[in-house]
Amino acid sequence: xxxxxxxxxxxxxxxxxxxxxxxxxxxxxxxxxxxxxxxxxxxxxxxxxxxxxxxxxxxxxxxxxxxxxxxxxxxxxxxxxxxxxxxxxxxxxxxxxxxxxxxxxxxxxxxxxxxxxxxxxxxxxxxxxxxxxxxxxxxxxxxxxxxxxxxxxxxxxxxxxxxxxxxxxxxxxxxxxxxxxxxxxxxxxxxxxxxxxxxxxxxxxxxxxxxxxxxxxx
Amino acid sequence: xxxxxxxxxxxxxxxxxxxxxxxxxxxxxxxxxxxxxxxxxxxxxxxxxxxxxxxxxxxxxxxxxxxxxxxxxxxxxxxxxxxxxxxxxxxxxxxxxxxxxxxxxxxxxxxxxxxxxxxxxxxxxxxxxxxxxxxxxxxxxxxxxxxxxxxxxxxxxxxxxxxxxxxxxxxxxxxxxxxxxxxxxxxxxxxxxxxxxxxxxxxxxxxxxxxxxxxxxx
DNA sequence: GTGGATCCATGTATGGATCCAA
DNA sequence: TTGGATCCATACATGGATCCAC
Numbered sequence: 001x002x003x004x005x006x007x008x009x010x011x012x013x014x015x016x017x018x019x020x021x022x023x024x025x026x027x028x029x030x031x032x033x034x035x036x037x038x039x040x041x042x043x044x045x046x047x048x049x050x051x052x053x054x055x056x057x058x059x060x061x062x063x064x065x066x067x068x069x070x071x072x073x074x075x076x077x078x079x080x081x082x083x084x085x086x087x088x089x090x091x092x093x094x095x096x097x098x099x100x101x102x103x104x105x106x107x108x109x110x111x112x113x114x115x116x117x118x119x120x121x122x123x124x125x126x127x128x129x130x131x132x133x134x135x136x137x138x139x140x141x142x143x144x145x146x147x148x149x150x151x152x153x154x155x156x157x158x159x160x161x162x163x164x165x166x167x168x169x170x171x172x173x174x175x176x177x178x179x180x181x182x183x184x185x186x187x188x189x190x191x192x193x194x195x196x197x198x199x200x201x202x203x204x205x206x207x208x209x210x211x212x213x214x215x216x217x218x
Numbered sequence: 219x220x221x222x223x224x225x226x227x228x229x230x231x232x233x234x235x236x237x238x239x240x241x242x243x244x245x246x247x248x249x250x251x252x253x254x255x256x257x258x259x260x261x262x263x264x265x266x267x268x269x270x271x272x273x274x275x276x277x278x279x280x281x282x283x284x285x286x287x288x289x290x291x292x293x294x295x296x297x298x299x300x301x302x303x304x305x306x307x308x309x310x311x312x313x314x315x316x317x318x319x320x321x322x323x324x325x326x327x328x329x330x331x332x333x334x335x336x337x338x339x340x341x342x343x344x345x346x347x348x349x350x351x352x353x354x355x356x357x358x359x360x361x362x363x364x365x366x367x368x369x370x371x372x373x374x375x376x377x378x379x380x381x382x383x384x385x386x387x388x389x390x391x392x393x394x395x396x397x398x399x400x401x402x403x404x405x406x407x408x409x410x411x412x413x414x415x416x417x418x419x420x421x422x423x424x425x426x427x428x429x430x431x432x433x434x435x436x
Numbered sequence: 437g438t439g440g441a442t443c444c445a446t447g448t449a450t451g452g453a454t455c456c457a458a
Numbered sequence: 459t460t461g462g463a464t465c466c467a468t469a470c471a472t473g474g475a476t477c478c479a480c
Contacts (some may be wrong), residue, residue: 036453036454036455036465037454037455037464037465038465039454039465039466039467040452040453040454040455040464040465040466041451041452041453041454041465041467042452042453042466042467043452043454044452044453045451045452045453045466045467048452055467055468058450058468071452071453072452072453074453082454083454083455084460084461085453086451086454088450088451089449089450089451119454166461166462167460167461167462168460168461174461176460176461176462176463177461177462177463177464178450178453179463179464180448180463180464180465181465182462182463182464200449206460207460254443254475254476254477255442255476255477256443257443257444257445257474257475258442258443258444258474258475258476258477259444259445259473259475259476260444260445260474260475261474261475261476262473262474263444263445263446263473263474263475266474273445274446274473276446276447276472280473289474289475290474290475292475292476300476301475301476301477302438302439302475303475304473304474304476306473307471307472307473337476384440385438385439385440386438386439392439394438394439394440394441395439395440395441395442396472397441397442398441398442398443398470399441399442399443400440400442404471417440418471424438425437425438
């Protein structure tokens with residue numbers, strides 16, 4: 001079931017374009033709930049199931065052989081991104097030792113297959129339509145800004161300013177909470193390598209970047 | 219529900235003596251299955267629930283405030299231990315850096331409350347009786363042998379001989395697989411710190427030690 | 437008899453993201 | 459608008475141990 005070539009994956013993704021989530025769910029044997037309040041990742045998992053034949057939450061790219069990451073992109077009525085896009089978790093220990101091109105953010109974003117999906121709240125979940133897939137990798141200008149952001153953010157982490165790090169930093173890339181709730185904790189370390197506990201956080205792409213990506217492919 | 223003093227814990231454990239597992243299960247609101255093939259840890263969890271008021275699988279001693287570890291001890295008809303006793307997992311990374319008195323094995327065995335339970339296969343699970351609790355800590359002779367065993371075993375691990383380490387080593391303490399099945403893997407490291415994968419293992423007490431403990435308390 | 441294999445429950449981390457109050 | 463908060467599913471780790479073929 002796993003696509004073996006990039007062409008095969010693109011073909012399969014193109015075949016989804018125009019279909020509703022309800023129709024795809026039927027074909028894969030799932031039933032859509034009325035709302036996404038309980039199951040925020042449902043659409044992403046449905047699309048992954050439809051394209052890869054399975055939806056397991058293991059580490060690494062969604063299509064390891066192709067090195068391609070799959071991301072759904074929720075659109076509002078005018079066709080703009082409704083939400084920021086989660087990239088990966090912040091690992092205070094590891095991120096500091098690597099360079100931009102060795103970072104998990106870079107690897108996640110190196111080759112992305114975007115699947116736009118209607119997400120205006122007034123459209124019932126099952127009736128939302130899937131858009132045409134966009135195969136993307138950062139161009140030179142985008143990569144430069146992403147790198148600047150990443151270096152600014154990891155720089156602050158390195159200085160032990162993780163707790164001062166709000167989502168206001170970064171032009172394309174931001175850091176926001178990524179946890180069960182605001183009481184969740186993960187281990188971290190301070191400027192002097194002092195161990196501590198902090199709220200788990202993740203890297204997210206702002207909509208100004210995903211909007212660019214959409215615009216340049218229409 | 220958690221006993222606050224050692225005396226309270228002992229009193230509660232003594233109150234269980236003579237009761238059947240079925241009776242205790244009723245009191246705690248559980249139902250016993252017919253067999254333990256599906257749920258090998260059931261008896262241990264039932265006893266923990268009855269004594270501590272909860273049965274959560276967090277790290278650390280079962281009664282943190284008291285520093286006491288709870289262990290059930292399955293007995294055959296003549297009243298001898300039927301099985302070896304699991305102590306803790308082998309962590310190839312950490313075990314090597316600590317001394318005997320800093321080791322997780324030592325801490326686990328420092329203060330143990332043994333609960334003997336009938337376990338002859340011909341007795342239906344619900345009818346098996348609980349015995350009198352035994353509060354134990356290693357005496358000087360036992361501690362000496364345990365330390366010798368631990369140093370022999372960790373010595374072999376340090377030499378990178380983890381894969382040659384069978385359960386035949388050790389007088390009281392042995393190392394055996396502790397995994398979902400024989401294909402499970404965990405990270406380890408070789409003699410030269412080379413990373414690798416190996417079968418997860420655990421430390422176990424042989425029955426010759428638990429039999430001693432039983433004998434010296436009757 | 438016992439060394440190697442295996443079983444369940446629960447906790448925690450990770451991957452999929454959207455919700456919602458200010 | 460958007461920064462902070464939150465939700466579900468699944469995988470993996472840990473704690474409770476016993477099973478069973480040789």
